[in-house]
Amino acid sequence: MSSFKGRFSYSVDNKGRIAxxxxxxxxxxxxxxxxxxxxxxxxxxxxxxxxDEWNKLxxxxxxxxxSNPQHRFFVRTLLQWSTDCQLDSQARISIPHDxxxxxxxxxxxxxxxxxxxxxxxxxxxxxxxxxxxPATYETVAEAVLxxxx
Amino acid sequence: MSSFKGRFSYSVDNKGRIAxxxxxxxxxxxxxxxxxxxxxxxxxxxxxxxxDEWNKLxxxxxxxxxSNPQHRFFVRTLLQWSTDCQLDSQARISIPHDxxxxxxxxxxxxxxxxxxxxxxxxxxxxxxxxxxxPATYETVAEAVLxxxx
DNA sequence: CTCCGAGTGGGGAAAAGTGGGGAATGTGGG
DNA sequence: CCCACATTCCCCACTTTTCCCCACTCGGAG
Numbered sequence: 001m002s003s004f005k006g007r008f009s010y011s012v013d014n015k016g017r018i019a020x021x022x023x024x025x026x027x028x029x030x031x032x033x034x035x036x037x038x039x040x041x042x043x044x045x046x047x048x049x050x051x052d053e054w055n056k057l058x059x060x061x062x063x064x065x066x067s068n069p070q071h072r073f074f075v076r077t078l079l080q081w082s083t084d085c086q087l088d089s090q091a092r093i094s095i096p097h098d099x100x101x102x103x104x105x106x107x108x109x110x111x112x113x114x115x116x117x118x119x120x121x122x123x124x125x126x127x128x129x130x131x132x133x134p135a136t137y138e139t140v141a142e143a144v145l146x147x148x149x
Numbered sequence: 150m151s152s153f154k155g156r157f158s159y160s161v162d163n164k165g166r167i168a169x170x171x172x173x174x175x176x177x178x179x180x181x182x183x184x185x186x187x188x189x190x191x192x193x194x195x196x197x198x199x200x201d202e203w204n205k206l207x208x209x210x211x212x213x214x215x216s217n218p219q220h221r222f223f224v225r226t227l228l229q230w231s232t233d234c235q236l237d238s239q240a241r242i243s244i245p246h247d248x249x250x251x252x253x254x255x256x257x258x259x260x261x262x263x264x265x266x267x268x269x270x271x272x273x274x275x276x277x278x279x280x281x282x283p284a285t286y287e288t289v290a291e292a293v294l295x296x297x298x
Numbered sequence: 299c300t301c302c303g304a305g306t307g308g309g310g311a312a313a314a315g316t317g318g319g320g321a322a323t324g325t326g327g328g
Numbered sequence: 329c330c331c332a333c334a335t336t337c338c339c340c341a342c343t344t345t346t347c348c349c350c351a352c353t354c355g356g357a358g
Contacts, residue, residue, distance in 0.1 A: 003207060004228075005186075005228045005231040005232065005233070006228070006229070006231060006232050006233075007229035007230065007247075023232070023233065042216075042218075042221065043221075112225060112228065112229050113228060113229075114224060114225060114228055115207070115210070115211060115224070115228065119225075130226070133222050135219070135222075137189075137191075137223070137226050137227075138191050138192075140219055140222060140223045140226075141191065141223060141227075143219070144210075144213060144219070144220060144223045145209065
């Protein structure tokens, strides 16, 4: 099971390639086979799943009801943005332009490790997201971690 | 289970390395495998968890709902600041610059053992924190220890 | 006094990040 | 049908950072 963590500032070269930070690369399981699925994230960012983690997600949405309109909408939206990416020999992935455009990414990115997935953000949008949180880290922590036994 | 205790004054060299006090090192369980996770603490300090203690924390946040925006914010904030650190052959950990900057750490640090984690503070900030507590140790003790069975 | 463990400092090899050239593939127009 | 152009991918090269190892100092125990 992957457990990505950390925040990294990386550049996007003019071919739309983004290097995968070495510390994240070490947490990718061999079953992922150097293959990643990039898709639209929550908030204005991209989610990157290693193949093996994506398979779990796919299994989950496979069990959604095809007769439920809301489920259909969710599955369509998720999958229409999803695309396979192979690492090149320098451990970089090449992101399609429409996904870069969706996330407002130009030359610089913030890369986050978030347990089973990796997130890619425009640094300014990320900054804004973090600054616009209604509560502070400490107060949220108190609420989130309280029921811990 | 770890049970760190004590307060230590240590220096940070110009490569951002901090030695782990010998007394704390003796309390690290072998399962930690010389690996530590450094992250942002509450208040302006850093938390250092041995691998095995971190795993418990990670297990807790893994069960948070991915569809709850507040949970997403918390997990992102916690993980974005987290990074793995291996002890070098001199039992030191190398702290990334952004974490040092967050905690306002320059050349000197206070290291605290706090049960399952280790805290690293800028000595001045720690002093200020201690001096600005509204209640005294004795009155807080009364409130904290009262309901103990 | 000597030895040993603990804390501190720095040099050099290896890895990681970044950028770009050029072949292979694919698409549309002449 | 062939050619021009764009796009993709593979490889090579340069720079910076990281980390691994060795050396020195200090203080306490024997």
